Amino acid sequence: MSPYFESYLTVGAFAVLGAILVMVMLGVAAVLRPSNPTTTKMLTYECGVDPVGSGWSQSYVRYYVFGLLFVIFDVEAVFIFPWAIVLEDLGTFGLVEMFIFISVLILGLIYAVRKGVLKWE
Amino acid sequence: MSWPEFWIVVLRVVATFALLLLVTLINVWAERKILADMQNRLGPRRAGPWGILQTVADGLKLFFKEAVIPRRVEIGMYLLAPFLAVVPAFLIFMVVPWGRPFTIGGNEVALQGADLNIGLLFILAMSSLAVYAVVLAGWSSGSKYPLLGGVRATAQAISYEAAMGLAMVAVVMFSATQGDGGTLSLSEIVERQAGTWGDIIPALEPVLRFVPRWNLFPQIVAFVIFFTAIVAETNRAPFDLVEAEQEIVGFHTEYSGMRFAMFFLAEYVNIFSMSAIAATLFLGGWNGPTFEGSVPAIVSGILPTVWFLAKTYLLVFLFIWVRATLPRLRYDQLMQLGWKRLIPGALAWLVLSTAVISFRQFGPPWSS
Numbered sequence: 001m002s003p004y005f006e007s008y009l010t011v012g013a014f015a016v017l018g019a020i021l022v023m024v025m026l027g028v029a030a031v032l033r034p035s036n037p038t039t040t041k042m043l044t045y046e047c048g049v050d051p052v053g054s055g056w057s058q059s060y061v062r063y064y065v066f067g068l069l070f071v072i073f074d075v076e077a078v079f080i081f082p083w084a085i086v087l088e089d090l091g092t093f094g095l096v097e098m099f100i101f102i103s104v105l106i107l108g109l110i111y112a113v114r115k116g117v118l119k120w121e
Numbered sequence: 122m123s124w125p126e127f128w129i130v131v132l133r134v135v136a137t138f139a140l141l142l143l144v145t146l147i148n149v150w151a152e153r154k155i156l157a158d159m160q161n162r163l164g165p166r167r168a169g170p171w172g173i174l175q176t177v178a179d180g181l182k183l184f185f186k187e188a189v190i191p192r193r194v195e196i197g198m199y200l201l202a203p204f205l206a207v208v209p210a211f212l213i214f215m216v217v218p219w220g221r222p223f224t225i226g227g228n229e230v231a232l233q234g235a236d237l238n239i240g241l242l243f244i245l246a247m248s249s250l251a252v253y254a255v256v257l258a259g260w261s262s263g264s265k266y267p268l269l270g271g272v273r274a275t276a277q278a279i280s281y282e283a284a285m286g287l288a289m290v291a292v293v294m295f296s297a298t299q300g301d302g303g304t305l306s307l308s309e310i311v312e313r314q315a316g317t318w319g320d321i322i323p324a325l326e327p328v329l330r331f332v333p334r335w336n337l338f339p340q341i342v343a344f345v346i347f348f349t350a351i352v353a354e355t356n357r358a359p360f361d362l363v364e365a366e367q368e369i370v371g372f373h374t375e376y377s378g379m380r381f382a383m384f385f386l387a388e389y390v391n392i393f394s395m396s397a398i399a400a401t402l403f404l405g406g407w408n409g410p411t412f413e414g415s416v417p418a419i420v421s422g423i424l425p426t427v428w429f430l431a432k433t434y435l436l437v438f439l440f441i442w443v444r445a446t447l448p449r450l451r452y453d454q455l456m457q458l459g460w461k462r463l464i465p466g467a468l469a470w471l472v473l474s475t476a477v478i479s480f481r482q483f484g485p486p487w488s489s
Contacts, residue, residue, distance in 0.1 A: 006130070010235040011215060011243075013134050018211040021138075022204050022383060029184045029379035042192045044264040045374050055193045055263035059272045066276040066456070073283035073464065074249075077290065080471075081242060084294040085303030087475070088482060095479050102468055109465065118460055120453035 065117050069109075076105055129230050137234040141214050144430075145389045149176040151434075152441050159445040180382065188378030193263030202261065203376075203383035206254035209247040210390040216240040217397045218308045220407055220426035232407075232426065233308060240307040241293065244398060245286055248354060252278045254387070255363070259372035266370035273452065274363040274372055278354060280459040285350035287467035291343040291474050292336055292402050298478055307398075310336075311406035337403040342470045344403045346463055348439070351395040353459070355388060358444035362452055396436035397429075404432040 044051045083090070083098050090097075112118070150165065150173055157164025165172030190199070215234030222231040237243050252275055259271015292310070297303030299313040318338065319330030337344055353360040364371035373384045400406060409428030411421040450458065 004238075007235040007237055010130055010134060011212065011237070013130075014138070014215050014234055015208050015212055017134065017138055018208040019204055021211075022207050025184075025383070026203070026379050029186075029188065032184050033378060034185075034187050036187065037189065041189050044191050044193050044262075045266065045370075046264070047370075051193075051264070055265060055268070057265045057268060059269055063272050063276045066280055069460070070279040070283055074279075074286065077245070077283065077286035080287075080290050081293065081305065084290050084475075085297060085305065087294065087479070088297065088302065092479065092483055095475065095483075098475075099472060102472060106465065106468060109460070113461065118453070118457055120456075 062117065062120075065112075069112060069117070072105065072108065076101075125226065125228055129225075129228055133230065133232070133234060136232070137215065137219070138211070140219065141211060141390060141393070144393050145386065146176045147173075148389045148393055148437060149179075151437070152444075155438065155441045156445055159442075183379055183382045186378040188376075188380055191263070191375050194375060195261035195263060198257045198261035199375075200380075202254050202258035203380050205257060206251065206384050206387035207390070209250040209254075210387040210394065213244055213247045213391070214394040214397060216243050216307050217394070217401055218311055218406060219397070219429050221411075221422070223422055231308065236306060236308050238304075238306045240310075241289055241305045245282070245289070248282060248285070249279075251387070251391070252282075254384075255372050258376065258384070262372075262375035264375055267372045267374045270363065270370055270374070271372040274356065277356070277360065277362065277455060277459075280456060281350045281353035281360075281463070284346055284459060284463035284467050285354060287464065287471060288343045288347040288350060289402070291467070291471045292340055292347075294471070294475055294478060295336060295340055298482060307401050307406075311401055311408060314405040315408050333405055333408065335403060335405040335408075337405075340403065340474070342466070343474075344399070346467050346470070347402070348399060348436075349458075349463060351399060352440060352443060353455070355391045355395055355440075357392065357440055359447040359449050360455060361444075361449065362455060365449060368449075392437060392440055393433065396440065397433045399436050400429065400432040404436075406432075 044055055046052065079101070080098070083094065087094055153175065154164045154172065165175035168174040168178045190196070216237050218231065218233040218236070220232030222229055224230070255271050255274045255278065257271075259267045259269075259274070262268065293303065293305060296310050296313055300309070304310065314334050314336060316334045317330050318332045318334050319326040319328075321334065322329055332338065356363040362369065364373070373381060376384065407425035407429040409425065411424045413421050
């Protein structure tokens with residue numbers, strides 16, 4: 001078996017072990033703990049009063065704007081990591097190329113800030 | 122794979138797992154004790170000597186607590202979320218080397234879950250996965266406050282993750298010049314921090330021979346950004362708006378008993394793993410004086426692990442210290458810090474440090 005495959009097999013084993021740990025802890029607790037569900041107890045928490053309306057509520061759209069911004073910067077990181085590794089082979093050309101890429105992204109961030117994405121009223 | 126090799130893999134996985142669980146127990150106790158000392162209180166002191174068994178007692182208590190499942194929850198996702206919180210938290214630590222490799226019966230044993238050649242990307246991937254636990258726990262609770270808390274926490278986690286990744290790139294960049302080509306493997310990055318800066322810069326040898334060759338010194342700005350980002354990433358004070366016990370309702374409001382304990386466990390495992398990653402990237406990991414020859418071989422074999430734990434706990438202490446010192450940020454301040462300070466700061470540092478590194482590697486751009 002190649003060492004490459006072996007190390008990912010270890011990762012898989014670790015994930016399974018983690019999941020088993022959670023299952024064992026929850027399983028033991030399920031055996032030990034009391035279970036006495038009453039209607040009042042199973043109500044949704046709403047600061048002590050009876051819950052009003054449905055559990056789904058609207059939230060600000062600006063949270064999704066952060067999601068979009070994140071995708072841009074995370075994809076950027078994915079591009080930059082390989083570049084950081086092979087920069088020595090690429091030389092000055094690769095350096096300048098990536099600086100242009102980064103400055104375009106900074107422009108994007110400035111645009112988002114100017115549009116007021118980060119303002120909270 | 123032969124049988125000895127198989128058992129070595131089993132040993133590695135079990136040892137890494139056991140280490141992680143043990144330090145988590147100690148972390149919870151250490152945090153309460155240190156916070157108490159900083160606030161002039163006594164803290165836990167009844168269970169065991171200095172209250173060290175307090176975490177065990179709390180854990181046992183949670184086993185006997187009723188776990189209420191509210192009627193409105195989306196049951197599948199609700200039950201899945203604790204798993205999604207704990208498993209990535211364990212996996213992050215997997216790629217961190219926590220001791221010097223040793224040889225037993227002709228087989229080399231690396232004290233590390235798995236030495237992935239894409240270690241740093243794996244860390245980024247797993248810390249992204251942890252966000253799903255928060256989203257799903259908040260959403261599946263079928264309640265207004267956890268839903269809002271979950272969305273809020275997600276926006277926070279992903280904002281600081283971008284800064285964390287960019288700070289890592291600067292280290293990778295620097296590390297690539299310290300050895301033979303670039304690497305993302307954590308064990309390689311650790312090995313490139315062996316020795317002192319005196320070996321690298323002979324001109325200042327008399328002074329620098331006492332300065333270990335950690336990435337911290339040339340990459341101090343990246344360290345500050347990285348540490349701020351991991352404090353936010355693990356939802357710790359002053360960025361703990363995710364739960365903020367005294368003020369707002371968090372994403373795990375509808376969880377009780379052992380299911381709640383899983384989120385708690387994940388948080389403390391994350392604090393340790395993230396500190397360990399910071400110690401690996403910036404503080405030289407398990408590197409340190411081992412006094413080879415003057416002490417028994419077993420001592421110099423264990424010392425690297427001791428150094429690693431000492432450095433990690435230094436950072437864990439910093440986490441606790443920050444919590445005791447700084448007041449909580451408001452949400453808009455949190456986002457401003459992330460997007461207007463850390464991310465542009467990380468990008469500027471990346472450009473600056475890359476420019477300096479390239480200047481030294483290739484010479485001035487007009488020469489080629």
